[in-house]
Amino acid sequence: MQPIRVLIVDDHALFAEALAARLAREPDLVILPIADDARRALALAATERPHVLVLDMMLGAESGLDVLDRVRRTHPDLRVVVLTAMDDLDVMVRAVRRGAVGWLSKTESADLVARVIRSAARQGGWIPPESLGELLRRLVRDAPEPNGGARLLADLTPREREVLQCMVDGLGRAEIAERLGLSANTVRTHTQNLLAKLGMHSALEAITLAMRAGMRPSE
Incomplete structure (x- = not known):
C-alpha cells in the first residue's frame, strides 16, 4: 500500500x-x-x-x-x-x-x-x-428533524444511497468498494458528493442523519 x-x-x-x-x-x-x-x-x-x-x-x-x-x-x-x-x-x-x-x-x-x-x-x-x-x-439531537433528513436523503442518487447504507453498516471505503463492485476512488467521489448534498462534514454526521431519518444497519 x-x-x-x-x-x-x-x-x-x-x-x-x-x-x-x-x-x-x-x-x-x-x-x-x-x-x-x-x-x-x-x-x-x-x-x-x-x-x-x-x-x-x-x-x-x-x-x-x-x-x-x-x-x-x-x-x-x-x-x-x-x-x-x-x-x-x-x-x-x-x-x-x-x-x-x-x-x-x-x-x-x-x-x-x-x-x-x-x-x-x-x-x-x-x-x-x-x-x-x-x-x-448530541449529534442525533442536533441533526435535522426526521422529515427534513428524509428530504435530504431523497436528493441522493441510488448509488449514493447504497454507499450511505454501507456507511451505516459500518463499512470502510475498501469494504464498500468490494461490496458494490466499485473502485476505492469511485467510492470516495460518491462519499464526497453525498456529504455535500447532506450538508455534512464527516461520515459520522452523515450516518447520524441517516439513522435519524430511518435508515438502519442491514441484516
Missing part, C-alpha cells in the same frame, strides 16, 4: 518532535515537517500533500477549531485526527461537526495514535469509547 503521509500540527515542540520520532519508526508512515501554527500548517498541507493531519486543539493564541476549518476548506480530502490534552466533550462535538474523524488524548500510547492514523487514512476514524455514546446522542 502507498505510505501514509502524516502532518503533525502542534506548538509544543518537545511533544511534537518526540511523537514524530516515534511514528517515523512505523514502516508505513511518512512523517512530514512539523507545523507549529496555522500558517505553516496550511503551507505544508499545500506543498507536502499529507493524507492525515494530526492536530492539537490548543495552538498558542490560535484555536485548533479555526485551523480545522481553514484546512478543511482548502483541502477537503485531508483526514484530520485531533490529538490534544483538552478534555472537553463540547469541543469534541464541534470538531466532529467540522470534519475531524478522530479524537485522541495526548495520554494515549503512540501505538494507538499510529493505529488511528491508519484508520483515518482508510476512511475510518476513532472516538474514545467512553465518549462515543454521548457524542452520538
